[in-house]
Amino acid sequence: MTTPVSTTTSSPPAPDRGAAGPTPRMSWGAPAAFLAFIATFGAAIFTSIPTLAIGDDTNTAKATGSVIGSILQNAAFVGVPLLIVGMLVGGLRRRDVGLLMPPRAWRIPLFVVAALVLYLLISAGLGALLNADGQEDSLPEDLGAKGSLVAGIAVGLAVTVCAPIGEEFLMRGILYPGLRDSIARFAPAWVAVALGALIDGILFGALHIGGSKAIFLPILATFGIILCLLYQVTGSLYANILLHCTNNTIAIAVALDWSVLGGLALWAGAVSILGLIALIAKRVEDRLPPPRARPGLGLGVPPPA
Numbered sequence: 108m109t110t111p112v113s114t115t116t117s118s119p120p121a122p123d124r125g126a127a128g129p130t131p132r133m134s135w136g137a138p139a140a141f142l143a144f145i146a147t148f149g150a151a152i153f154t155s156i157p158t159l160a161i162g163d164d165t166n167t168a169k170a171t172g173s174v175i176g177s178i179l180q181n182a183a184f185v186g187v188p189l190l191i192v193g194m195l196v197g198g199l200r201r202r203d204v205g206l207l208m209p210p211r212a213w214r215i216p217l218f219v220v221a222a223l224v225l226y227l228l229i230s231a232g233l234g235a236l237l238n239a240d241g242q243e244d245s246l247p248e249d250l251g252a253k254g255s256l257v258a259g260i261a262v263g264l265a266v267t268v269c270a271p272i273g274e275e276f277l278m279r280g281i282l283y284p285g286l287r288d289s290i291a292r293f294a295p296a297w298v299a300v301a302l303g304a305l306i307d308g309i310l311f312g313a314l315h316i317g318g319s320k321a322i323f324l325p326i327l328a329t330f331g332i333i334l335c336l337l338y339q340v341t342g343s344l345y346a347n348i349l350l351h352c353t354n355n356t357i358a359i360a361v362a363l364d365w366s367v368l369g370g371l372a373l374w375a376g377a378v379s380i381l382g383l384i385a386l387i388a389k390r391v392e393d394r395l396p397p398p399r400a401r402p403g404l405g406l407g408v409p410p411p412a
Contacts, residue, residue: 140285
């Protein structure tokens with residue numbers, strides 16, 4: 108049976124870069140990823156200026172400064188990599204950094220739960236090995252979250268909404284794929300995934316120097332590795348953001364001695380805000396012109412099979 112050929116001339120529809128489909132993901136490689144990583148740290152230094160200006164003489168001031176600082180810092184974690192990588196290899200879309208829902212999206216919650224259980228088991232073992240049992244992270248108190256219920260909710264939302272977006276975009280949306288794709292040029296795919304995840308995890312732990320006690324850094328590095336593997340399995344940064352949000356919710360709720368119901372309320376609120384942000388991002392991208400790639404810079408490499 109033959110298919111009739113239309114004689115009508117028309118332009119083919121533009122591919123949807125924001126949905127799972129045949130359009131290949133743009134690749135940028137390790138040099139661009141590291142440059143974005145370093146530039147982001149440089150820009151993040153300036154995001155602490157409003158926090159310093161507000162001061163920490165009262166719990167209200169401390170919490171206000173922490174929330175504003177978190178918003179600005181994680182905005183830099185998204186904006187600076189977009190600018191740097193965009194200038195080097197062309198404009199990025201949500202698809203390029205994994206902000207898409209895979210064909211079998213119903214599996215994402217299953218992978219997230221499995222990754223969370225795995226992390227909790229490994230972190231418990233590492234905690235016992237490092238004699239971290241009984242150690243409390245002073246970060247919630249440092250952020251002013253213990254000043255009042257309002258302060259706790261405000262800081263809690265900053266930790267469960269802003270941090271997952273910014274840190275996952277920079278570390279797993281930009282850095283990990285760049286590392287993996289470059290390593291895949293001279294090593295098998297599984298080596299590229301493992302080594303890329305290891306480097307990313309170590310840098311993720313180092314990202315928290317100054318904010319968390321040194322004894323917790325190996326545990327945070329392990330969390331970073333697991334997040335890389337989760338991204339590799341699902342292909343969706345939404346899974347990472349959900350896991351990061353869930354983990355931070357548990358941490359902040361335990362640190363503030365909230366009830367299970369209080370923790371669930373914080374988690375539900377954070378997930379709702381994250382969903383709204385994702386919807387807004389999609390609507391904004393739909394109005395943007397198609398990105399233009401910039402070949403010939405030697406920074407993009409093909410992703411591993």
